[in-house]
Amino acid sequence: MEEVRxxxxxxxxxAGGVLDSLMRKIPGYAGYRxxxxxxxxxxxxxEFVSKRLTQKKRDLQDVGEILLGSGDLSQMAxxxxxxxxxxxxxxxxxxxxxxxxxxxxxxxxxxxRLDVIYEHDLALLTAVESLDGLISTAEDAADGxxxxxxxxxGVKKGLDEVDAHLDHRDKILKGLE
Amino acid sequence: MFGRLKQAVSxxxxxxxxxxxxxxxxxxxxxxxxxxxIEWSDYxxxxxxxxxxxxxxxxxxxxxxxxxxxxxxAVFFRxxxxxxxxxxxxxxxxxxxxxxxSNVVKHVSxxxxxxxxxxxxxxxxVLTEMKWGTPNPIDMKDPDLGWVQLRAFGTFxxxxxxxxxxxxxxxxxxxxxxxxxxxxxxxGSVRTKLNDLVGTxxxxxxxxRSNLDEMAAAMKIKVRDDFGKYGIELRDFFIQDVSVPEEIxxxxxxxxxxGALGMQGPAAYQQYQAANAMRDMAQNEGAGGGMMSAGAxxxxxxxxxxxxxxxxxGGYPPPGYPPPGYPPQYPPQGGYPPQGYPPQGYPxxxHPQQGYPPQQGGYPxxxPPQQGxxxxxxxxxxxxxxxxxxxxxxxxxxxxxxxxVLSQEEFEAKVAQITGG
Numbered sequence: 001m002e003e004v005r006x007x008x009x010x011x012x013x014x015a016g017g018v019l020d021s022l023m024r025k026i027p028g029y030a031g032y033r034x035x036x037x038x039x040x041x042x043x044x045x046x047e048f049v050s051k052r053l054t055q056k057k058r059d060l061q062d063v064g065e066i067l068l069g070s071g072d073l074s075q076m077a078x079x080x081x082x083x084x085x086x087x088x089x090x091x092x093x094x095x096x097x098x099x100x101x102x103x104x105x106x107x108x109x110x111x112x113r114l115d116v117i118y119e120h121d122l123a124l125l126t127a128v129e130s131l132d133g134l135i136s137t138a139e140d141a142a143d144g145x146x147x148x149x150x151x152x153x154g155v156k157k158g159l160d161e162v163d164a165h166l167d168h169r170d171k172i173l174k175g176l177e
Numbered sequence: 178m179f180g181r182l183k184q185a186v187s188x189x190x191x192x193x194x195x196x197x198x199x200x201x202x203x204x205x206x207x208x209x210x211x212x213x214x215i216e217w218s219d220y221x222x223x224x225x226x227x228x229x230x231x232x233x234x235x236x237x238x239x240x241x242x243x244x245x246x247x248x249x250x251a252v253f254f255r256x257x258x259x260x261x262x263x264x265x266x267x268x269x270x271x272x273x274x275x276x277x278x279s280n281v282v283k284h285v286s287x288x289x290x291x292x293x294x295x296x297x298x299x300x301x302x303v304l305t306e307m308k309w310g311t312p313n314p315i316d317m318k319d320p321d322l323g324w325v326q327l328r329a330f331g332t333f334x335x336x337x338x339x340x341x342x343x344x345x346x347x348x349x350x351x352x353x354x355x356x357x358x359x360x361x362x363x364x365g366s367v368r369t370k371l372n373d374l375v376g377t378x379x380x381x382x383x384x385x386r387s388n389l390d391e392m393a394a395a396m397k398i399k400v401r402d403d404f405g406k407y408g409i410e411l412r413d414f415f416i417q418d419v420s421v422p423e424e425i426x427x428x429x430x431x432x433x434x435x436g437a438l439g440m441q442g443p444a445a446y447q448q449y450q451a452a453n454a455m456r457d458m459a460q461n462e463g464a465g466g467g468m469m470s471a472g473a474x475x476x477x478x479x480x481x482x483x484x485x486x487x488x489x490x491g492g493y494p495p496p497g498y499p500p501p502g503y504p505p506q507y508p509p510q511g512g513y514p515p516q517g518y519p520p521q522g523y524p525x526x527x528h529p530q531q532g533y534p535p536q537q538g539g540y541p542x543x544x545p546p547q548q549g550x551x552x553x554x555x556x557x558x559x560x561x562x563x564x565x566x567x568x569x570x571x572x573x574x575x576x577x578x579x580x581x582v583l584s585q586e587e588f589e590a591k592v593a594q595i596t597g598g
Contacts (some may be wrong), residue, residue: 047264054338064398071378073391080394087412095247 029092038114045121050094053130057086059135061157063120066142075148082152085159092166093124097173116172124165127158212237215246215251215270217298223339223356227298227350234293241357243268248302250340254295257349259341297348299340303412307333308361309367319381322425327382329419331393333367334412335359335404342408363404372398382421389416562585567595 064079139152212235217227229235234255244267245251251263314326337343347353353362374395379385385392393414404411420426435445576593577583583591 029222035456061398061401064394068378068395068398073378073388073395076394080390080397083397 002022017153023155035114038118039041041116042118042121045118045125046093046096049121049128050090052125053086053090053093056128057083057090059132060086060138063135063138063152064150066139067148070145072145072148075152078149078152082159083157085156085163089159089162089166091162096166096169113175117169120165120169120172122161124169127162127165127177131155131158131162211241215241215247215296216248218244220249220300222300222302222304224354225300225304225356225359226344229296229298234295236291237270237296238291238292239271240301241270243296244268245298248300248335250299251299252297252299252341252344254297254344255293261347284408297340297344299337299344301337301340303334303336304356304359305332305334305413307356309364309371311368311371315372315375317375317379317382319383322382322421322428325382325421325425327385327419327421327448329371329416331417333363333414335363336412337408338410341406344405346407353574359409363409366400366403367396370396370403370512374399377570382419385419389419392416392419405488468595499503513596529534 030154060082064076064083066106067073067079134151134155135155138148138155141148141151212229213223215229215237217229220227237256242262243251245263245265247265249265252259253261253263256368308330310330311328314328317325317327341509347362353359373386378395379392393416396416397411397416400411401413431446431449435441435449440446440449522581566568571592573582574588578585578588
């Protein structure tokens, strides 16, 4: 995960150009720029996570397609609910606050907390990737028409964990944890 | 001499001034033509795409600011090809963030500070209130109703998930810029897939009615590839109604009504119709005349016991009646009241009880009337009918005269006929 963060930070720093490297000579600017870069990197990372979630949604729809092919409508409403849940997670991830130094001083997020947020976002990616196994179990169950409902309940649990991660993130930003 | 020289210098100065002014205007115009800030500010939710500039390519200055709002996306095009895509935020256009475009420009512009491109801003908010419907009915073979024509309508919402693909396939090729044009395009696909879904997955109209949620979810899966190839994702699909023609709906209502009345089976409909027809005739005295009403009433009267017996399940008394403890000959088979009823000595001795009725009230004081005697204060009993049948006939005729049915002459003629006079 450290490598992922470094990669994203490098991407941001590389985008600065000549003017940016000149301005870094101004006292204080470099620190400000680094924080901004970190926020930008965080935003890119969350964009990446939301793309992964979109992929999970497509995988889940594949399960629905298998069931539909065999004329089984019994799990359609459940699948639709899960799909809507993923949509919600995608939007929550994409539009999550990046720890912004806002107009109001009390909302300024310090560097240490930005680090925690970044670590947290990397853990979020791990939680999202763990959905792979659950969805593939559901796909197998749909193929064999065996216990699809149970497999989908497993997927729901996985999605709830991702949701809980995002709740936790909000609390960190608000200074509650 | 001086005058001429002064005039020549003045003329030369003016021409230099004009030249300089023209040059400055030229530079100014060039600067005006170059885009330094690119944004879609007059954003409207019904617009899907905004092209900058509206026609032809634009000269964009390196280092220009590109402002992309939330739920927007900017796609750079050059020579009909989508090159770079920008998400929400403020972007400074330079080599670092336009890698594909800068490769193209490097060879063309010869190192100038300007590049030529078109920018398409794409609306990435969820586009709601898209409508779908079935202008032509969907034929369906229902096990109960036979071939029925289904009609359905509702709404759906979509989101442009892959702007580059969307601009390449629909905007570039088909000039699809508005919510309405996209709606018209997509609803054709919805109709086709709905037709397919109804034909392959639902066996009956009743199953569709009871599985609308499942049907909507299935539609989202069915159309995803159709929409996906244009970079569009179906977000929601709502079915507002699935209906059959009015006469079939009426049959459904009738069936429910018969069910509520306890009529079931193939003969139920005939019984229901017969009962309704008789009721209508009985109510419609003017049209059918008294005889028809009487006939209908008679028919109804004759049918009712049979219908009641049938619906009460195997005649009267029902099985298991009388309950244990009752005499087996109950209810009486030889008419009602049964023979020997009321028992001798009724009302029974000691009835009413002592102290009843209360002495201070409006009750008569004498107690119950004795058997065979009319109570005091009771209305006089009607006179017994005359024993002579001729007298009875004459009395009837008299009543008819009083009612105005017979005239006095007719009455007298009849009386004379009866008495033989």
